[in-house]
Amino acid sequence: MTCCLLGIEAHAQVKAADHVLITNEIPGTVTIERGNDDTWLVTQQKLPELGPEGNRPRDYAQAPTWVRIENAGEAKTITLAVKWIDTGYGTFRKSGYLKHDDAWTVITGEMGTDRTTYRLEVPKGTSWCGPVPWYGVEDATRWMERIASSHAEVRVRALGKTKEGREIRCVTIGDEKRPNVLVVGREHGGESASSFAVEAVVEHLLSKEFPRELREAFCFHVVPMANPDGVANGWKFPQPGPVEQFDLHYSGMTAPDPTCVVMREETLRLRPVAYVNYHSYLFPMPQVIYYQKEAGTRILDALIGDKPGEGDSWYLKRLLPGGDSTLYHCHRAFGSLVVLFELPWAGRKVESLRAQGVATFRAAMEALVKKNKEAAKP
Ligand SMILES: [Zn+2]
Missing domain, CATH: 2.60.40.3120 (Immunoglobulin-like)
Structure with missing residues (x-):
């Protein structure tokens, strides 16, 4: 016993x-x-x-x-x-x-x-x-289904398919006759922060906090996951290989990869008045990257506020014109307000990262409104 x-x-x-x-x-x-x-x-x-x-x-x-x-x-x-x-x-x-x-x-x-x-x-x-919070293909699908079913004004469009047959989806809010604002995240598979930021941007767009006059002035097209093959496989690009053939970012205008073609065609079709592109890197200070000096400094002004020491420090970088990115093409061919944000995790809470997504988007919108006002002056 x-x-x-x-x-x-x-x-x-x-x-x-x-x-x-x-x-x-x-x-x-x-x-x-x-x-x-x-x-x-x-x-x-x-x-x-x-x-x-x-x-x-x-x-x-x-x-x-x-x-x-x-x-x-x-x-x-x-x-x-x-x-x-x-x-x-x-x-x-x-x-x-x-x-x-x-x-x-x-x-x-x-x-x-x-x-x-x-x-x-x-x-x-x-x-x-x-090491960083993950945001997978299923997370994006679940989230898009949720916001589409809870907000009548949200349309989820399939832009096309990747090489492995995954759909690249875009959340569209607003009348498509209005000028288009394009927001893109996750061109690079490992940079999950960009998807969290873009999710927060959409939820902000749909909230009462987002000014009505802005919401009614533009049509917003938001792609939380431009590169689902890269995300599913843990690759930076849609397929492993050279930048020239597969990098959705630096070779967006020329790369033959199906994901790159889908995103390029949609960007050219939209001719966005503003193009906000989200990435992530390991350096702990968030970064604002832009082509046009006025736009960059206006965005930074909106982000840092009036008091020193408030919030995060920011790192500002002006891009030299050139290259094969769709961002540069929009800047050059359409005169779009183009900005790229690098949002690092660096131990930040998910809520802080999301708040940074909203703050950066709002700063870009402020810069767009000022740019339009200036252009309208006689
Ligand atoms: Zn990146």
Whole structure:
């Protein structure tokens, strides 16, 4: 009798030590090895198709990592190390994020020579974890279905299909006879911040806080995920390969890749009066990138407010004319107000990042209104 009870107890102990299971959420991006009881090593994987690394520096800088944690037992502290492919911006690779019950927790790790090691408490049930909050293809689909069903004025349009057959979708708000404002996120697959920012922009557009006169003056076309193949596969571009053929951003006007063609044709069709493009990088200071001096300084003015020390510091960069991006084409051919925002996670809460999405969009709209007023002067 006693023996049998002991047997059950020993079995229960093995179960308790083994009740955490960690699996990869973005196929092919990492391998996961379990060390001692509560230690895991998550190693980012290279793409062999990319060829010599020297040709394309920093393509792996924002290679995504997102794992699912199933904890069948009570809350437990574990150690999870992420071994990076690219250790650039190492001092800015300390923060990480845990998602549980739709709530986000920012965690802080230790950056070693080639990895960041996090100690974190995983709650009972299912959680997700990674160096930056992930926003996948399904997140975009769910969100678009939700806003389309709750707001009669929202139209979700399919612009076309990617090489792997995914739809590129655009949220359109307003009368299409009005001048078009184009907002695009996620040209680069790993830059999840841009999708969070663009989501917040749409929710702001639909809220009472967004001025009615602005809402009625333009038609807004918002693409939260321009590159769903890149997002699904953990690639920066729609397909792995050279910038000239596959980069939706720098080669948007010339690249033959189907995703690039769809986004190019829609941009040319819309001839936007303003084009707001969202990206993300690892440097912790958010950046405003523009072609036209007045537009750039007006946007910065709107962002920094009147008092020094309020909110984030901003980094301003003026782009030299040139290149094959659709942004430059719109600036040159249509005289569009063009601005690109780099919004870094750098340990910011999801809500702060979303607020930054709204603030940057509003700043761009203010600059557009001023530009139009000036153009209307006799
Ligand atoms: Zn980018």
